[in-house]
Amino acid sequence: MDFYGFIPRSRLFLGTAQYPSPAVLQRAVEAAGVDVVTVSLRREAGRLGGGQDFWALIRGLGVRVLPNTAGCHSVKEAVTTAQMAREVFGTPWIKLEVIGEADTLQPDVFGLTEAARILCAEGFEVFPYMTEDLVVAERLVEAGCRVLMPWGAPIGTGKGLNNPYGLRALRAHFPDIPLVVDAGIGLPSHAAAAMELGYDAVLLNTAVAKAGDPAAMAAAFARAVEAGRLAFEAGPMEPRDMAAPSTPVLGRALLG
Amino acid sequence: MRVAVIGAGVAGLVTALELAERGVAVELFERAAALGQQACSWAAGGMLAPWCERESADEAVVTLGRQALGWWPRRYPGTRVHGTLVLAPVRDAGELTRFSARTSGFERLDADGVAVLEPDLAGRFRQGLFFEQEAHLDPRLAMAALAEALRAAGVPIHYGVEADETALDADRIVDCRGLAARDQIGELRGVRGEMLVLRTDEISLSRPVRLLHPRIPLYVVPRSNGHFMIGATMIESDDRSRVSARSAIELLSAAYALHPAFGEAEIVELRADVRPAFPDNLPRIVEDGRILRFNGLFRHGFLLSPALAGQAADRLLASRELPDADYRQRRHA
Numbered sequence: 001m002d003f004y005g006f007i008p009r010s011r012l013f014l015g016t017a018q019y020p021s022p023a024v025l026q027r028a029v030e031a032a033g034v035d036v037v038t039v040s041l042r043r044e045a046g047r048l049g050g051g052q053d054f055w056a057l058i059r060g061l062g063v064r065v066l067p068n069t070a071g072c073h074s075v076k077e078a079v080t081t082a083q084m085a086r087e088v089f090g091t092p093w094i095k096l097e098v099i100g101e102a103d104t105l106q107p108d109v110f111g112l113t114e115a116a117r118i119l120c121a122e123g124f125e126v127f128p129y130m131t132e133d134l135v136v137a138e139r140l141v142e143a144g145c146r147v148l149m150p151w152g153a154p155i156g157t158g159k160g161l162n163n164p165y166g167l168r169a170l171r172a173h174f175p176d177i178p179l180v181v182d183a184g185i186g187l188p189s190h191a192a193a194a195m196e197l198g199y200d201a202v203l204l205n206t207a208v209a210k211a212g213d214p215a216a217m218a219a220a221f222a223r224a225v226e227a228g229r230l231a232f233e234a235g236p237m238e239p240r241d242m243a244a245p246s247t248p249v250l251g252r253a254l255l256g
Numbered sequence: 257m258r259v260a261v262i263g264a265g266v267a268g269l270v271t272a273l274e275l276a277e278r279g280v281a282v283e284l285f286e287r288a289a290a291l292g293q294q295a296c297s298w299a300a301g302g303m304l305a306p307w308c309e310r311e312s313a314d315e316a317v318v319t320l321g322r323q324a325l326g327w328w329p330r331r332y333p334g335t336r337v338h339g340t341l342v343l344a345p346v347r348d349a350g351e352l353t354r355f356s357a358r359t360s361g362f363e364r365l366d367a368d369g370v371a372v373l374e375p376d377l378a379g380r381f382r383q384g385l386f387f388e389q390e391a392h393l394d395p396r397l398a399m400a401a402l403a404e405a406l407r408a409a410g411v412p413i414h415y416g417v418e419a420d421e422t423a424l425d426a427d428r429i430v431d432c433r434g435l436a437a438r439d440q441i442g443e444l445r446g447v448r449g450e451m452l453v454l455r456t457d458e459i460s461l462s463r464p465v466r467l468l469h470p471r472i473p474l475y476v477v478p479r480s481n482g483h484f485m486i487g488a489t490m491i492e493s494d495d496r497s498r499v500s501a502r503s504a505i506e507l508l509s510a511a512y513a514l515h516p517a518f519g520e521a522e523i524v525e526l527r528a529d530v531r532p533a534f535p536d537n538l539p540r541i542v543e544d545g546r547i548l549r550f551n552g553l554f555r556h557g558f559l560l561s562p563a564l565a566g567q568a569a570d571r572l573l574a575s576r577e578l579p580d581a582d583y584r585q586r587r588h589a
Contacts, residue, residue: 021538
């Protein structure tokens with residue numbers, strides 16, 4: 001599975017906001033062996049493109065940069081931010097966020113599909129931040145998206161996978177599209193659960209940035225993602241109701 | 257030894273005074289025509305809150321910052337040691353748990369405890385944290401007090417002078433120019449901050465109050481005559497343009513959430529400036545020939561200047577063979 005032709009070594013993608021310092025961010029990226037990070041342009045840009053220093057630090061991490069349109073509430077804002085991101089980072093990649101609701105930061109799926117259509121037509125490689133809705137997913141694929149990023153739970157809540165059924169259905173519907181659980185992950189066990197569902201990667205920010213020791217937490221997430229993926233590939237057992245002893249029980253009636 | 261200090265922000269003022277107190281002949285050079293006009297210290301909150309800052313800062317901020325609590329009250333009597341109150345809205349109680357897990361030196365308060373400390377906030381918050389040993393000051397008055405102390409000590413402050421470090425007639429130079437020194441100091445970056453000042457007589461507070469919020473953390477620092485400093489945004493940008501409408505809305509709505517009286521307050525000032533910071537957000541003193549570059553105070557100008565200025569003075573004096581008698585006397589006094 002590749003992300004627009006790129007095969008990352010790590011299936012953990014990290015956000016770059018809210019760390020105590022850029023130095024701590026760098027240690028987290030190194031500790032997790034991450035090679036894709038996402039960075040917000042909208043707020044840092046200011047009105048005069050004043051975010052250059054921070055962007056230089058991000059470029060200095062030596063990893064693939066997935067710029068995002070976090071904080072955009074309209075198609076126009078998102079498209080403009082994506083165009084600016086392409087100039088700043090010299091990449092066609094864009095994590096597309098069009099926020100529809102201020103309290104939950106839920107994606108506006110209508111604006112999202114429209115923005116995705118515009119950006120794909122302009123040659124962008126779009127990573128849309130979406131709900132787990134199958135119909136929205138279809139529309140995004142029609143628009144040209146070759147990666148889908150459903151939420152686990154609202155951004156920054158750390159609640160894990162709110163709708164494992166919906167995420168499983170999405171996986172089953174799109175066996176050939178790389179799927180990334182983006183947002184809502186609070187614990188390494190949430191990340192492992194997403195990977196056990198057969199997701200291709202996990203993208204998170206707050207759970208690492210706001211941890212007491214972000215580098216250690218990043219390493220914990222990296223291992224959880226690896227464990228979840230390995231488990232998925234290994235073929236998990238099916239749960240069943242009747243206990244089945246793992247060693248034979250001798251001297252008892254088999255049917256009682 | 258004659259020392260020239262460049263930059264009369266908080267770093268330069270504290271360094272010049274520290275040196276003067278140790279008997280060194282100092283001169284201070286400032287590019288602006290008057291105190292504070294081009295210093296980001298002018299926009300500071302003036303909280304001496306090392307334990308609270310530990311929430312997002314390195315342990316060094318606590319160990320170095322504690323020195324400020326002894327330094328400032330002796331130089332600026334307006335320093336108030338009334339502690340810091342940390343609160344969270346009921347729905348964000350988890351933020352208080354997180355804050356308390358990262359910090360130390362506090363006492364837990366219930367609703368009554370909050371009301372005893374700040375009667376005007378009675379009934380508004382069910383729990384809080386009280387950092388009793390912390391202090392606050394008005395940065396502008398404190399800077400003026402240091403400038404006055406320097407004048408009294410016979411230290412000239414040259415305003416309106418863009419000092420040329422290669423031509424200055426001094427044995428040693430301490431460069432305290434903040435972001436203006438960026439060309440000489442690699443890795444230095446700007447972190448934009450926006451603040452506002454409100455005035456109202458409908459509420460009074462005795463100490464800085466921090467209101468935790470997952471999106472818009474806020475602090476309110478009481479100043480004299482019903483003034484309150486409300487701060488501050490943290491944006492990875494060196495854009496110095498005026499406060500954005502969005503930031504103003506966020507700061508004002510957070511202040512309003514702390515107490516509705518702020519909704520009726522006058523907006524006295526809106527100000528944006530840029531903090532100098534290194535990648536670890538900790539200050540450094542870098543040797544560069546005869547120049548010491550003291551920079552990167554980030555959001556801890558008033559908190560960390562005393563400790564760092566002390567280190568800068570130690571280094572300058574250690575480079576002299578013997579301290580003069582005056583200095584020895586003072587030191588052992």
